[in-house]
Amino acid sequence: MSLDLSKVKERDALPNRREPHWQRLRPGCFIGYRPSAREGLGTWIARAYSEDERNYRLKALGDFCAIQARDRFAAAKKEAETFADLVEAGGIAEHPVETVAEACQRYASDGSEIGKRFTRHVYSDPIAKVKLSKLRRHHLKAWLRRLEDKPAQISRRKDGRMTTRPRSPASVNRDMAMLRAALNRVLPHGTPDTEAAWQEAITPIRNADRQRTLYLDREQRRSLLAEIDSESEPFVRTLCLLPLRPGAVANLNVADFDRRTAELTIGKDKSGKPRRIVVPKVAATLMAAQSKNRRPDEALFLRGNGRPWTKGSWKGPIAKAGRKAGLPVGATAYTLRHSTITDLVIGGLSLLTVAQISDTSAEMIERHYGHLIQSVAAEALAKLSL
Template sequence: MALDLSRVGERERLKVQREPHWQRLRAGCFLGFRPSKRGGKGTWIARAYDEDAGKYRVKSLGDFGTLPGNEMFATAKKEAEALAELVEAGGQVRSKVETVADACREYSKARPEAGHRFRRYVYDDPIAKVKLSKLRRRHVKEWRERLEDQPALVSRRKEGEPIQRKRAPSTVNRDMAVLRAALAKVLSPGAPNSDAAWQEALKAVQNANGRRTLYLDRGQRRKLVEKTDAIAAPFVRGLCLLPLRPGALAALTAGDFDKRTAELSIGKDKTGKPRRIQLPTEAAKLLASQAASKLPGAPLFMRAIGKSWDKNSWKLPIAAAVAAAGLPSAATAYTLRHSTITDLVSAGLPLLTIAQISGTSAEMIERHYGHLSSDAAVKALGELAL
């Protein structure tokens, strides 16, 4: 008699063994079930024949532990048939994703910023080794508690102890968001208020994104550039002319700027999506001078050692210039981005346009800058140059 995995009772009577118990769904497509040695729900496996390779492609589907026993078969069957269709169409079976770390690596392949966060807070944490099929709310809750307990590093001084502070709720939200997104790619939400509801432990802290209040006017920004050392000054001036994230500006190469059209291609940014923007005259002149005599792959803004700027290398010269210019000590590279966006909003430039230039959403611009007056006539970005 043929095996019928749709019957809960029949699955429960299956012998525990290494090789799954297979049920043929159709030619070249099989669904397997491996009972748990420890009395768990067992694991579902899909198998599809690849005619081009002359072998079967196998994929573990997990235990579907959040579903009632009578719904597991239908869900597993659907995924097995989807795998067969993919293989028959010549598609590639996705690399094996079994643990939380596997899910994070898969997610970060096209998202470098997420990869940085995973390296800091996930891969060396106990949650990394937890199998996705066994992930429960308590695992994620414990990870979140460990994350919240980690102090945030304010500066890396060469001399003396590093300056640290309590991790802000907004920072916790950003760190949790990438893990939540990675897991959501491979896991369905668990039943609400159950231990399987892993997603509930990653809910964002409400009202955590406080409004940025430190603002440097154009005169203060001009003074800051004047007090910055000659090597870092072009990079700092670029931050004053364009409302880009410091990391996005630092990642630019000479080939990203088209002198003929005064267009800039921004590839590496928080959103992970490339975009092109038209530059005003003064910004175009700065980038043209930085790109002169450089190969396309060379950093557009280069440090003395020939490498790109990063958050550890731009902090010291900006902090020194802030002190020399007599500006508020809390001013940072991000203060320049905030100040430029503030000027654009105050000038009445459409929020959608500002969002496109700065690489964020109109919703975020409205949330952080919607309180500003926009009665003035619309001005071009170039009119805000130093």
């Protein structure tokens, strides 16, 4: 027998439970009633199916305490049907954003790396609880001072202590940009030169980005690979062959490499947008060997203990091999990426193509690598003239 919530006696006889008692009003539209766990009025809930999102949307309707018991069903039914009409039309309003933390949480759904930055620098900070309607320039100035004073973590030592360094202006700019983007989505800019001008407190620091000046030529990279330990060699060799971030390589699974087409899907990277590239034959051979007799969901590159690579695990072996190979001080895993990008541009590949492969922009390549590319090109021309 179907439930009839319009009857007061039938509603009053319903047992208390977490899941509401539902009555179907029409396809995709339901009204629910949850009896009070204590003495008091129960609450009404609307449920409507969204074709766009392929799931049900819920809305709490309240207890309608100002209406007589016999009329509460009719009032709740009317609101539930209005809610369903909005959902079916695709016009349901999102939950209102009230605080800085809520603005960041909504924006963070666009990318996982963004969410990690908010976790480190916003959610645990006093600014997280500030209501957007009361956000002023001094709130953001104070947050920026705290951010600039916070040391940047480099690596963790064997004894558990974290190695840090002063936060660079470039790092501050990257963290500021995320918060500024989140607030721009929900807040209009305030009147300039007033406390309401929140946007003026988090403008980028000028000339903060440093150009990439360290380049390892092919001979130096071969020397590095000759000194690297056998456990790290496949991972580091991949960094020498492809212009990828170390973290993106570490996040690759066996299923991301297609042996038939030599295509590699990079799913987790800085932009958060998956991309697919064709890898050269030597890299394809390396990845085929790494994926042999392995499950699709396993990491493509594993350490000797069966765990994926992390920043803390690849930094030491590369630094040790770099010292043995006599490489310049400061050579890191990222130096391999910078060197490969430089080689591709010097080799004649267009900036746009290099940008797409390496998950950056042509503007960033010109800004960060312009001087380095010119220097390497000048050395190549000098050798040709001998």
